[in-house]
Every structure is written in structure tokens, then in C-alpha cells.
Amino acid sequence: MLCVVTVKRNLPEMGMLLAILVTLLVxxxxxxxxxxxxxxxxxxxxxxxxxxxxxxxxIKTIAIGIVTKFAADICRDAKEQGIASLVExxxxxxxxxxxxxxxxxxxxxxxxxx
Numbered sequence: 669m670l671c672v673v674t675v676k677r678n679l680p681e682m683g684m685l686l687a688i689l690v691t692l693l694v695x696x697x698x699x700x701x702x703x704x705x706x707x708x709x710x711x712x713x714x715x716x717x718x719x720x721x722x723x724x725x726x727i728k729t730i731a732i733g734i735v736t737k738f739a740a741d742i743c744r745d746a747k748e749q750g751i752a753s754l755v756e757x758x759x760x761x762x763x764x765x766x767x768x769x770x771x772x773x774x775x776x777x778x779x780x781x782x
Contacts, residue, residue: 684746691738725770732763 677683709723736759743752 687745688742691742695738721773722770725767728766729763732759732766735759736763 706727709727712718713720713723736756740752740755740759743749743755
């Protein structure tokens with residue numbers, strides 16, 4: 669990371685590309701443990717007998733949140749605060765739209781219990 673800071677001082681445009689490259693490399697290493705988390709969700713689905721209609725939106729919403737955070741941080745690193753805010757707003761809207769089927773399932777389950 670020290671290399672990124674040094675390059676950013678001398679060549680700002682190259683520093684941004686280097687920061688994106690480092691972010692992608694860190695993300696690549698973080699995907700290994702994510703497979704364990706997906707396995708946990710699959711196991712929970714099997715144990716509880718709940719359909720993938722419940723777990724799939726949760727996984728997608730978490731993924732949207734992670735990608736949104738990375739994208740907004742890259743925008744902030746490029747000194748684009750307005751774009752970062754727009755990326756966060758868009759990510760929140762996408763996560764909400766993705767979670768709507770889960771909300772419908774929960775509401776229908778509650779209605780059937782009454």
C-alpha cells in the first residue's frame with residue numbers, strides 16, 4: 669500500500685490505476701472465505717428446509733452492499749464525493765429491490781399464520 673501512496677504523489681493518474689489493481693487483488697483473496705459463507709447459507713437452507721427464495725435475496729443483497737462499498741471508496745479515492753454518494757444511493761436502491769421478494773415471502777408467511 670506504501671507503493672500506492674508514493675506513486676499517487678508523483679503520478680496521480682497511475683496511482684488511481686494502481687489503487688484499483690490492489691483493490692481487485694485484495695478482493696480476489698477475499699473470495700476464498702466467501703465460498704465458506706455461501707456453503708453456510710446452503711447448509712442452513714438444507715437444515716431448515718427453507719427454499720432458496722429466502723436465502724438467494726439475502727446473498728444478493730450482501731454482494732450488492734460489498735460491491736457498492738468498494739465502488740464508492742474508489743470514487744472517494746479519486747476525489748469524486750458526489751459520484752460516491754450517487755453510487756451508494758444506487759446500491760441501496762438495488763439492494764432494496766433485490767430484497768423485495770424476501771419481504772413478500774415473509775409477509776405471506778405471516779399472513780398464513782394468522
